[in-house]
Amino acid sequence: MTRAAPILEIRDLLKTFGAVVAAKDINIDISRGEIVGIIGANGAGKTCFVNMVTGYLSPTSGSITFEGVELVGKGPREVTHAGISRSFQVSQVFHSMTVAENLRIALAIAENRGVNALRIMESDALEAKCNDVLKRYKLEDYRDMTVSVLSQGIRKLLDIAMAVVSEPRILLLDEPTSGISVEEKFDFMDVVMGALREDNVTVLFVEHDMEIVERYVSRVLAFYQGEIIADMSPDKALADDKVQEFVIGKRH
Amino acid sequence: METFLTILLDGLQFSSYLFIVSAGLTIIFGVMKILNVCHGSFYAWGAYTAAFFIGKFSDMGMPDAVGFLIIVAAAIAVGVVLGFIIEQGILKYMYQRDEVLIVLATFGLFLVLEDIILIAFGTDPYFAYQPMALLDSVEMGGIIRDVYGLSLIGVATMVAVGCWFLLNKTKWGVILKAVIFDREMGISMGINVPFVYTLTFIGGAILGGLGGAYIAPTISVAPGLGTEVIVLSFAVVVVGGMGSIAGAAIGSLIIGILRALAVHELPQVELFVVFAVMAIVLVFRPEGLFAPAKPRKI
Amino acid sequence: MLRDTTSKVVLFGGIAIILLGAMMPNWIVNQLMFGFSRALAILGLLVLWRTGLVSFGHAFYFGLGAYTVAIVDIQLGVTDVFIRLLGGAIIAGFAGFVIGFIMRNYRDIFFAMLNTAISMVLYGIIVKTESLGSTDGFAISLPTIFGIAPETKYPLFVIITMIAMISALAVNFYLKTTVGRLTTPIRDNEIRVEYLGFSVAHAIHLKYTISAVLAGGAGALMAMSLGQVDPDSMINWTVSGELVFITILSGPGNVIAPFIGSLVFEVLRTYAFELAPQAWQLIVGATFLTIIFFLPGGIWSLIAKLGRKNS
Numbered sequence: 001m002t003r004a005a006p007i008l009e010i011r012d013l014l015k016t017f018g019a020v021v022a023a024k025d026i027n028i029d030i031s032r033g034e035i036v037g038i039i040g041a042n043g044a045g046k047t048c049f050v051n052m053v054t055g056y057l058s059p060t061s062g063s064i065t066f067e068g069v070e071l072v073g074k075g076p077r078e079v080t081h082a083g084i085s086r087s088f089q090v091s092q093v094f095h096s097m098t099v100a101e102n103l104r105i106a107l108a109i110a111e112n113r114g115v116n117a118l119r120i121m122e123s124d125a126l127e128a129k130c131n132d133v134l135k136r137y138k139l140e141d142y143r144d145m146t147v148s149v150l151s152q153g154i155r156k157l158l159d160i161a162m163a164v165v166s167e168p169r170i171l172l173l174d175e176p177t178s179g180i181s182v183e184e185k186f187d188f189m190d191v192v193m194g195a196l197r198e199d200n201v202t203v204l205f206v207e208h209d210m211e212i213v214e215r216y217v218s219r220v221l222a223f224y225q226g227e228i229i230a231d232m233s234p235d236k237a238l239a240d241d242k243v244q245e246f247v248i249g250k251r252h
Numbered sequence: 253m254e255t256f257l258t259i260l261l262d263g264l265q266f267s268s269y270l271f272i273v274s275a276g277l278t279i280i281f282g283v284m285k286i287l288n289v290c291h292g293s294f295y296a297w298g299a300y301t302a303a304f305f306i307g308k309f310s311d312m313g314m315p316d317a318v319g320f321l322i323i324v325a326a327a328i329a330v331g332v333v334l335g336f337i338i339e340q341g342i343l344k345y346m347y348q349r350d351e352v353l354i355v356l357a358t359f360g361l362f363l364v365l366e367d368i369i370l371i372a373f374g375t376d377p378y379f380a381y382q383p384m385a386l387l388d389s390v391e392m393g394g395i396i397r398d399v400y401g402l403s404l405i406g407v408a409t410m411v412a413v414g415c416w417f418l419l420n421k422t423k424w425g426v427i428l429k430a431v432i433f434d435r436e437m438g439i440s441m442g443i444n445v446p447f448v449y450t451l452t453f454i455g456g457a458i459l460g461g462l463g464g465a466y467i468a469p470t471i472s473v474a475p476g477l478g479t480e481v482i483v484l485s486f487a488v489v490v491v492g493g494m495g496s497i498a499g500a501a502i503g504s505l506i507i508g509i510l511r512a513l514a515v516h517e518l519p520q521v522e523l524f525v526v527f528a529v530m531a532i533v534l535v536f537r538p539e540g541l542f543a544p545a546k547p548r549k550i
Numbered sequence: 551m552l553r554d555t556t557s558k559v560v561l562f563g564g565i566a567i568i569l570l571g572a573m574m575p576n577w578i579v580n581q582l583m584f585g586f587s588r589a590l591a592i593l594g595l596l597v598l599w600r601t602g603l604v605s606f607g608h609a610f611y612f613g614l615g616a617y618t619v620a621i622v623d624i625q626l627g628v629t630d631v632f633i634r635l636l637g638g639a640i641i642a643g644f645a646g647f648v649i650g651f652i653m654r655n656y657r658d659i660f661f662a663m664l665n666t667a668i669s670m671v672l673y674g675i676i677v678k679t680e681s682l683g684s685t686d687g688f689a690i691s692l693p694t695i696f697g698i699a700p701e702t703k704y705p706l707f708v709i710i711t712m713i714a715m716i717s718a719l720a721v722n723f724y725l726k727t728t729v730g731r732l733t734t735p736i737r738d739n740e741i742r743v744e745y746l747g748f749s750v751a752h753a754i755h756l757k758y759t760i761s762a763v764l765a766g767g768a769g770a771l772m773a774m775s776l777g778q779v780d781p782d783s784m785i786n787w788t789v790s791g792e793l794v795f796i797t798i799l800s801g802p803g804n805v806i807a808p809f810i811g812s813l814v815f816e817v818l819r820t821y822a823f824e825l826a827p828q829a830w831q832l833i834v835g836a837t838f839l840t841i842i843f844f845l846p847g848g849i850w851s852l853i854a855k856l857g858r859k860n861s
Binding site for chain 2: 604652656658659660662663664666667668670671673674675677678679787788791794795798828829830831832834835836837838839842843846
């Protein structure tokens, strides 16, 4: 466990939609390099949390500090520029373009900031980077196929790969294995986590499958009704009474 | 006092025929999510059909009162025939496509229907004043008004009440509202949505035709009739909220009275003011004043 | 910049047309002038169409460009073709830039209709204002080039063709830049584009402004080719509809497409009017429906298919 200063500090996060409390009393510190699993029943507030950290939703109150910089008030674009990326529960990709084209545009946006956006996009350097990403995420066979004909699994891989090309320091994955068959889940996560480990990215991922959680994370955050009911290592978390009752659903 | 009454009545009459047409447009949009550009054609066809037959029947020596029957018959005929052909022949195949593409298709249909009018009815204007002459005029508040024009207000009111009744007091209304809010849920609840679509389109077309048919005796029915009415009813539907009959009513009133005011007080802004209001509403409240609530998906 | 096939075709095709034009009869030169002028507006609409946006009101910018030429001619006595063109393009472009701040937040039907509303406001103003020509419009004096009044239409034709070439090359270049590439991605998934780090609003604003400049230039050139302006052939919503029709007819596949589509439109219009003046709208409408149903990629998709068969 590193003792370095946390790169993500969340204090007293609160989010209400009228009378509905979607998130309450969220206090977390995340350190560089951690792999954190976020678990909880549907509606517990996990995606809401991800939406707030990435700037898609504004918290009602509280603060989110990333490498010392306050993120609350910034939109998804600025959060991405700051160094936090996310993948989506339902893969958000450009369905009428090919896999390679999707990656190229993601790379181009990340690399050609500001005035550079007015320069020609294609270049040998861009192509090389694109090939590199295709290789690391084992997408080479699909590079020239249009996304709309591809399976969920490939789309999710692409979704994650696109989030990673901006070289984020924190990556939030929202249910990366949902929609992927049980047999393929582990291979999928092996590819993803293997690629991510190379870059020493801090990863938080929302997941329902406890086996995946156990295998890949070093720390678990359990959500229930908008609050964090457990924040501990996987084995302790899965044995915890509250987690058992409110997340896994075991009754005593 | 006289001018005020004149402006008010002119405005109400203008609002009335705009409402009848726009009610059809807005219900088609609400249920089918289609902005039907060829609605202007229903109006034009209604006007031409009514004018043509009123003229013919009058030549045959029939009493002028028959004109009213012809107007209703023309509206129904236009709505049923054109509405059915268009919905079953063209629109049915486009429902899964981009909504803007469907609008473009209805624009293409509008162009086709406009020329068919030219071919069928020729370019000379038609005058079918008989029903209007029959009702004569009346003096009120110091001015003289055609009773026919006042009857238009009555017809619009009947249409409004009829729509309100249909939507709020009948089973059909419940079905329509269900399809407006969520087509897929409607299907899974067992509603025959394709049938609802066809009926809605025909109903909207009948209203479009009725607007044209009823106004025919008061104007010279000439080519280009549909072009102006479309953009005006777009303006109404935008201001009132797309898919809301109450919105179409309020929108028609606002635009009708504004237009009457402009015509009498400041003619230079007559055209401009309507579209300025449309632009302002789009900028500040794009859903319109009365848009049906849209649940947020995801 | 001139490496790709499209640029080469534009360059050499353009030069060929300029040279051939010297030998062609006047009526062909006229058709080409009208077609190429209008094609500039279609170029702008092509960029928007790729981004998933259809404007039903670009006659606003087209008309602004045309009327600017009329006003600088009548009020200021400006006859130089370049000043007139720049005037039209800049005024329209500026209007587009300002309106773009609002327009960039609209999509689909609302985008189409807000453009319609704005264009009809201008239409309403001009139709009811005597000093702006009302429904009659204005006649425009012949343009001069560097102070010289040409005796034939040929010099104007050359200039229009050159402007057309430059515009096509410029848009072709733009579409290859990073921001220019953000057409299909925005159409497919705006949220993802934002999350990748690019402002969709900024991208759309830029495209909208470009389309306004192009439409303004188109209107200016058209006004000079026709020798007159009037609201019904330049600002009414039916004109916007025509522009959209030509855009769909041409297809979004390539910057050359608008020129082909516009020429087809010109030829169609001329012959349809001669053969059956009552049937012009019917032909346009029927063609519109045919393209939407059977050839959504427009004429260009046919050409591209032929090209593939031969390669």
